[in-house]
Amino acid sequence: MRGQLTAAAGQSKAQSCPQCGADTPYDERFVAWCAACDWNVDPGGAEPVRGRFEAKQRRLAHRYGEQLHAELLADPDAAKGGDRSGTLARVVAVAVHAVTAVLAVGGILLVVLGWNTVVQPLIGAILLVAAVVLRPRFGRLRHDGPVLRRADAPRLYALVDEVASAVGTHGVDAVTVDADFNASVATFGLKSRRVLHIGLGLWEVLDQQERVALLGHELGHYANGDQRRGRLIGTALASLHTWLYFLTPVRTPHRRRTIPEMLTDLLMDVPRWAVYAVTLLLERLTLRDKQRAEYFADRAAVRVGSAAAAAGLMDRLLIGDSVESALRTESVRAQTRIGGAQPRAAADGLWERSAERAATVPEREYERLRRVAALRGHSVDATHPPTHLRRHLIEAGEPAAAAVVIDPEAAAAIAAELAPARETVAHAVIRDPAG
Ligand SMILES: [Zn+2]
Numbered sequence: 001m002r003g004q005l006t007a008a009a010g011q012s013k014a015q016s017c018p019q020c021g022a023d024t025p026y027d028e029r030f031v032a033w034c035a036a037c038d039w040n041v042d043p044g045g046a047e048p049v050r051g052r053f054e055a056k057q058r059r060l061a062h063r064y065g066e067q068l069h070a071e072l073l074a075d076p077d078a079a080k081g082g083d084r085s086g087t088l089a090r091v092v093a094v095a096v097h098a099v100t101a102v103l104a105v106g107g108i109l110l111v112v113l114g115w116n117t118v119v120q121p122l123i124g125a126i127l128l129v130a131a132v133v134l135r136p137r138f139g140r141l142r143h144d145g146p147v148l149r150r151a152d153a154p155r156l157y158a159l160v161d162e163v164a165s166a167v168g169t170h171g172v173d174a175v176t177v178d179a180d181f182n183a184s185v186a187t188f189g190l191k192s193r194r195v196l197h198i199g200l201g202l203w204e205v206l207d208q209q210e211r212v213a214l215l216g217h218e219l220g221h222y223a224n225g226d227q228r229r230g231r232l233i234g235t236a237l238a239s240l241h242t243w244l245y246f247l248t249p250v251r252t253p254h255r256r257r258t259i260p261e262m263l264t265d266l267l268m269d270v271p272r273w274a275v276y277a278v279t280l281l282l283e284r285l286t287l288r289d290k291q292r293a294e295y296f297a298d299r300a301a302v303r304v305g306s307a308a309a310a311a312g313l314m315d316r317l318l319i320g321d322s323v324e325s326a327l328r329t330e331s332v333r334a335q336t337r338i339g340g341a342q343p344r345a346a347a348d349g350l351w352e353r354s355a356e357r358a359a360t361v362p363e364r365e366y367e368r369l370r371r372v373a374a375l376r377g378h379s380v381d382a383t384h385p386p387t388h389l390r391r392h393l394i395e396a397g398e399p400a401a402a403a404v405v406i407d408p409e410a411a412a413a414i415a416a417e418l419a420p421a422r423e424t425v426a427h428a429v430i431r432d433p434a435g
């Protein structure tokens with residue numbers, strides 16, 4: 001099925017570059033650009049920055065990503081975990097939780113000892129509520145779509161188990177499926193159970209071996225102990241963000257603040273900036289660790305899926321925006337019934353069409369996207385190292401054969417197990433009222 005459109009849609013003619021005159025193949029579906037002089041390589045320009053915090057985080061992530069890339073290129077075993085900033089981050093995290101504990105103890109004491117006064121139990125109750133809100137939370141199983149248990153998808157779980165044991169860890173307890181152009185692993189519940197999140201937006205445009213590489217990357221995070229290390233710090237960061245939420249005054253635009261409002265805002269400014277500073281410090285202290293973890297997880301991807309598959313996965317990450325916008329277009333067309341499109345029909349074969357579109361993206365467009373990624377510093381999110389550097393490290397490593405290969409029979413069985421979830425999520429994408 002894949003590549004069906006290539007012959008029809010891939011008709012290209014040549015034109016010459018207005019900047020250097022070199023011959024440039026032209027394909028009307030993609031940006032015209034010149035490989036010789038980079039003319040028009042990035043007509044869209046950099047993406048807008050989402051907020052000061054995110055912008056700062058991204059800048060730091062890029063800097064650390066570049067440093068680590070250079071270190072790991074020189075010595076693949078360099079910068080193994082557990083440096084001084086990691087220890088300091090854990091100390092800060094413990095201190096954050098200690099503040100919550102102090103609030104709880106203080107609240108209880110005020111209520112118990114000040115029982116005969118009115119004010120003290122009241123303040124105590126407020127402190128107790130704050131402590132409850134700020135307590136470390138061991139995440140629940142969060143999902144936007146279907147949850148598959150082992151009994152629902154034995155062959156998928158068998159693949160996950162195989163990949164897990166190849167990278168030196170064990171499998172997962174739940175698999176969640178939604179439309180994201182992403183995949184991730186997380187820990188949930190007090191017993192630290194594992195959940196693998198598969199976003200079909202990404203999964204469906206990968207070939208079998210790239211899927212193995214993706215699973216290798218995700219499970220590699222467990223093998224490297226990232227989740228364990230992340231838990232103490234992750235819960236502390238969540239508490240800090242809750243602090244920030246409560247300390248940020250709600251402002252109604254276009255209305256002058258009253259004097260008492262201005263005074264309370266001023267009063268909240270000091271603790272807010274303090275919390276903000278601690279949050280930044282903790283993010284900063286852990287960012288290097290996170291980046292290293294991503295590079296090591298990529299190594300796991302290479303080991304199980306092969307270097308070619310891991311590099312292919314990096315390329316596929318670059319077409320995320322166009323895959324997502326094509327899905328949105330399908331949804332809009334179906335809902336407005338443009339050209340007689342029907343919601344139910346649009347949900348049928350949604351993922352197949354997405355895979356077909358992705359399969360017709362020519363190598364030349366990938367080359368352009370790789371250059372844009374290097375120019376803009378594309379990364380999957382605010383904590384991942386730049387994608388082009390990840391790809392470069394993957395290609396610079398020892399070429400190795402795949403440790404796990406999906407045979408066609410297993411691939412078909414896994415597709416059949418995922419079929420109901422694919423349908424449910426496709427309907428959610430199109431938002432078919434009957435779905
Ligand atoms: Zn040119």
Ligand SMILES: [Zn+2]
Pocket residue numbers: 217218221294297
């Ligand atoms: Zn990762």
